[in-house]
Amino acid sequence: MKQFFTAFIMLAIFTAAQSQNFIACGDQSGEWNYDTVFVQCDIQIPDGQTLIINPGTKVIFTGYYSLTVQGTLKALGLPSDSILFTVADTTGFGDINSNAGGWNGIRIEDTPVSNDSTQFEYCQLSYGKAVGDSLNCFGGAIRIKRFNKVSMRHIRLQHNYSYYWGGALYAFKSNLIIENSVISDNYAGNDGMIYGYGGGLCFVSSDPIVQKNTFYRNSSTGVGGAASFEYSKPIVLDCIIRDNYSALGGGLCFIRSQPDRPIANLLIINNEAKFFGGGIANLTATTVMTNATITNNLAPMGGGYYCNEYAHAKLFNSILWGNIAYDTLGSQVWIWDVNSVPGFYNSIVQGGVPWFGGSTFQGEFVNCPDLDPMFSNTTLSDYSLLPGSPAINTALNDIGFFELPINDLSGHNRIMYGTTDMGAYEYQGFVEQQEKEPIQLIVNLWPVPVNENAVITVESEWEEPCVLRVCDAMGKTVSQMKMQLVKGQNKFLLNQITQVNQLSKGVYMLEISTKTYKHSLNFIN
Template sequence: MNIKLQKMLSFCFAKPTIILMFVFVSVCSLLNAITHHIKQDGTGNFTAIQEGIIAATDNDTILVYPGTYYENIDYLEKSLSVASLYIITPEDSLINQTIIDGNQQARCLKINECENASIIGFTIQNGYALESGVSESYQGGGIFIKNVANAWVSSCKIKDNKAFDCGGLYINNSNVILDGNIISYNRGIRYAGGLGFSGNNTTLQFNETNLNSIYLNYSATGSDIYIGYNIPDVVNIITDTLTVNEPDFFFIGPSHLCTISQLNSIIEPIDQDLYVAPEGDDSNSGLTTYEPLQTLAWAQTLIKRNDENPNTIHLAEGTYSRSLNNQVFPMNIKQGVIYKGISSNNTILDAESEYPFFFQYSRNQDEFSTLILKDLKLTNGECLDESYAGAINIYQADLHLNNVIIENCNGNIGSAILTQNGYCNFNNVIVRNNTGGKGICNTIEYNCPNPVLNATYINTKVEHNYPGVEFNGGAIRLGGHPNILGEYKAQIINCEIIDNYNDFFYVTGGASGLTIHDNIVVDVVNSTFGDNTLLYDTGCTNSVNNSELNIFNSILYNNDGYSTILWENALINISNSLIEGGDDNVNYQQTPSVINWLEGNVNEDPLWQNEGDFPFSLTSNSPCINAGTLDLPPEIELPEFDLAGNPRIYGETIDMGAYEYQGDSQSINENVIVIPEISQISNYPNPFNPSTTIKLDLAESGEIELAIYNIKGQKIKTFLNAYSAKGHFMIVWQGTDDNQKKVASGQYFIKLNVNGKEKAISKCILLK
């Protein structure tokens, strides 16, 4: 009897519900099938598996004897069974000894466009499918199955394979049984490290007796298993072992498309902070700075999700890249976790122009992906394909950036950041020197079922972002949904949008600064737009289409083209702002559209410094000084400091623009002493390196203690500890402790105690 038929019939009695369909469609044709023997010693019919496949006809069996076969196998659209001797003698040693090795050249195995096919009893390893954008060349590094009526993957170890999508096994529009496989240590760049399946004609069955195990794979979306949005039915994932118990979307998902049953797990997640260092080791515990892990991907896998009290992955000072210390980009997003470095200049993620840093882009996800980054620099990111950004890509986003720099990335729709649907909160962020589309792009995907967009940018700089090969550059794009009314709003507060370039041309030129569209309301407060340039002067700094833009206390000056182009149903309200050219510098492209010029607007030279660290700060004769308003909508909260680290309000009232004029020290009458009404502390510059000047306004006499504390609450430097009269004091801190040793980069707190009571506290940041 043909070996394939003999084995299949024996399985029929052992597992009748699983194998019934294969027997039903195959028994008659198998009676006349041929078995081709593959032996590397030359005593069989062929020495290579592919040679046997070429010689075979439908329903033949390719019987492979032990050995390592460095091949990239294609079933050539034939209905075949390829099996090791395990099909005769089911011993695990035969799986380990019979290896199909893709040699990192192409995928190991391709099965497509046939009626019946099986692969039984192999180790399948080192397959690669990485040709992004090339049809059927980027899915399934280990095994690729597409348009197969009945496929059976049994008793295989699928490991160490890599693909753009679905590193281990990819299934599309096929009816597949998985039986006793181990899928582990595979990598998917974008989706599905281990197993991925999609297609509205796909049916996937997990053997409930001879269980599969799927663990320790990695991908940016669905590390172990990813389910495509067009799967017709909920999939019952029945396994022996998964990476963790009760896996969330980091490991398997979307969760509403599957049920999960498991007996065992590999990892017990760690519910505490973990530490990572460039010189670390993934065999360390990661629990202290003395035993750091090396890779962020492994730290993500180990750390436990904790939404109520997020755990933190602490990144030590240094550069994290693939070539230096085996980092994996793009990274998945672990919910309930904070990623925190030492400072944005000293803790650097370098993607080496290969991939973006984070990518999670599932349309089906049933919760928002929360990504929290603090005190980091992301540099040299590269988009995955023409639809994405160079640094961060998230669908259903809850993105929080604090003290983060994103630079030198190349993207398309967004040169640095692309989110579609969700929330963004930026504080002290710099997005600079990126190429492609807008530096930041926060929009709603057209097919999003429950659209929402709520973005806040505070003390953020978007500068020097330029066009790429296909997309047209510029600073920020914000968009709601064109057809579904919803909560779409954004605030841009105390921000600097400078020296961005756009080369787009349609009816008019593009927008170098801000593009808003589709039912969104955007408030721009105390922000500066300057030196933004265009290829076509018919373009503008800001473009508004079917949306509302409210501008308060801001400056638009020395930009190419119009200050604003209004398209259909655009509403703009401007108050207490300097807009170069006024209404004469506005292009009313479509109607109905309206600009309301409210009180306090001016059309003059803002008289910027034009030099130094803050060239867009104001000089003493600027018309923007004390020209702003504090009569702002209640939902707008001004930050404590401006972009130079100075108090946001100084003098009679707030200034226009992102920088608050701090007064001219040369004009102070030294014979007049003004006693402050309350005690205050500030320092300038902030952040600083190597020194900063602390300004103390003391409202009362008494025993004074002025000291510096680190983030652990430890006092490291005492300036004053004596009786003092009230008044104004200036003290320079050189960044040293009481032993005159230089302190490390990071956050510090200046604390004032008067007569034993805390009166004022201020944060400062030392950057090296």
């Protein structure tokens, strides 16, 4: 009887232990409420079905298997109880010509739009490996195609690989969200002639939101060590991008893109490129970026910033300082061709235009001093500003393309004492405000009555933005335009503000206004 009772207890313990695990193969739906799920063949969530993975679950792929999502996946961990996706045995992961040591990732491709959003929160995805067939060589841990309902928050994409693009994640025609996440130690590329794009993340024809993330030690053989954006219009906010590597754009690369959404509050440090653009590369791109701190990046040419092939990128309110190239010339900026015309506005640029390398600079360079930004402590990677920094209260509140974020990279108010600072971090200390006399403007318009060649001249004591407005006799605005005044004489064509030949005959008013001054005069058409 005693022996029977002991055997019964042992069987109960064994059964209880087995109930904490689950072996998955084929179609999956419902709820995974297990300690460990062992995936022993390819699995899929069918169209119209939902799989919920509970906090604390470890999903272990015992071989080179994938999870395909045609329905909905909810992998919602907790801060203290995350979800893990990984492989059972990592032996051979470093062999890029075999699938050894990895699993075949999560594949969300052409998922019917009738399905609910797929969500990842507090998850870690490691040792995904996209190799083999050429169609499978994209997105080591996650591949998304033509599906816009994916969000990833508080996740870790770590130690993943793709033979072509997207070491950790590849997205094509997919507008997803990834925020508050860490992307590290991922790699894209091979030893052939098809270069790797996006060591961490790769987006093609997508408009993602990428914010509050940290990228480090990602690499690719082609472009964008941390991330690459091709034919895409991303929002990129509040990100730290450090210690990444690629051939072009060690940190970020924008390719054939015309982004018109906010790219701001970026700390881009210690990245390296084999050839051009240690920090950032713009290739046939019109990237508009503001409040970036780009420092201590390395490349043979263009240690900080690189423009190539009709790149008309614009950099506002930023700091380009302490980047390194083979020579002082080109250490901060390198321009490959005469068709690339970048612009720099209210930014600290070490060495100024004389230090630019490559083709002759033909763009705008407005209010960009060559002055030490006075970082707090670079040894401790503290790139906030010390008291007295020339970056304090010297940037633009309105850059004319999108509104500045209300907070800086640290979450502090972006505008202190009425004016924003240059760089990713807003100075939080006391700034003594000096009373300034209103700027006096001398404004003339000639000839009157006006014609299509009429010229507005403005004499200004300072460099600052202004608004030129044309009103009719009743005070109704006909048209207006933002302009940048330089110290001294400024000339504008009236036709730049309003089409003179389309104005009815009569009396009109021309008004020019700055932050501190407004002047108006009447004219006859």
